[in-house]
Amino acid sequence: MSFASRLRVVFRSKANQALDRMEDPREALDDSYEQQLKMLQKVRQGLAEVATAGKRLELQGQELGTRHRRLADQAEEALNQGRDDLARTALERRVLVETEVASLRDQYAALRTQQAQLQDNERRLAQRVAAFRTEKETMKATYAASRARVQANEAAANIGSEISNVGANLDRARDRVAQMQARAAATDDLIASGALNDATATPDADLDRQLSAGATQSAVDRQLQSMKDARSTNRGQASGGRGTEPDAWLTIGQSPN
Structure with a gap:
């Protein structure tokens, strides 16, 4: 293989490596998995916020319930004391509390519905992310194995080419050695027979x-x-x-x- 051919092979190998890094599907799979994890995290954050809001409504409803019972006790005590005016005031406030509780109950029910939907979405999304992770790792392993197989085959092909070149060089070297041995033997015979004078030999x-x-x-x-x-x-x-x-x-x- 000439120097120019080897240089082309090196440049082609470098270019293929750069393209492999740019088009590596494993990086794309990891990026997609990271995006899905971020989506799942956002859903879970929203679920936590809804649950927190629902807890606040529960605490507010408990406070209104406590006040509602206290106003009933105050109206009863006012009647026992003959204070109809105070009893009326307590009952009026109790009715307002009931109105607040009704509104709060509607908000709480809406939050519970929203929380149930978010929990269902979170569960399904978590299942999809887990399934995608399994498929991602399987695809990455398959790609890595295939890539290793390609590299091994390419290496074997290059080794075969190198061995072929070495064999050709060895054959040429053997031919040269055989030719040189034949010439040496021929010149020995010529010198021995006197047909070829040895310039380095002494006279006679x-x-x-x-x-x-x-x-x-x-x-x-x-x-x-x-x-x-x-x-x-x-x-x-x-x-x-x-x-x-x-x-x-x-x-x-x-x-x-």
């Missing part, structure tokens, strides 16, 4: 090589003849015990005394 080096080869052959012939003579005379000097001595190596290549 070819004669030295041939004489050395002849000397080697003569030494082999002498040793072979010596072994034959020893066998014929049963002396066994070719494989005698001298070879087992510690300094026997010093006599290798020397003629026996």
Whole structure:
């Protein structure tokens, strides 16, 4: 792979990563979940406010009920004392209290209805949020697994491409090595035969090589003849015990005394 191709692959990978971050569905799911939680929180705040208002109405109604009973007791006491005027005043105020209680009762009933509706809405919204959370986490896990699978497959594909390139380079290297070995062997043969002069060799080096080869052959012939003579005379000097001595190596290549 050329440098320009590798550069294009790097830029393409960076661009894909940027797009993945911009289009990551997990972030969108989390944002939607946060918005639903905020809606649920607002519903619960409204429910708490309605419940608080209803509690205030209850306390106000209890106070009016206490006053209503006290005015009845005061009217009764006024009659016992022969004070019809005071009894009338107490009863008039008691009627006004009854009017206030009737209005308060209507407001309280409306609040209770509104509270029941809000409780029902809160319960259904909480169920939807919980269901959405479960689905969100499932989708996120599925997306993460799929993304990991894609990355693994892409990595495997890149590894396969790299291995293919390495194999091609290795084949080329083997061919070059084989060619060089063949050339080295050929030049050795040419130099040995004298067809190719070795510029680094000493003058008349070819004669030295041939004489050395002849000397080697003569030494082999002498040793072979010596072994034959020893066998014929049963002396066994070719494989005698001298070879087992510690300094026997010093006599290798020397003629026996």
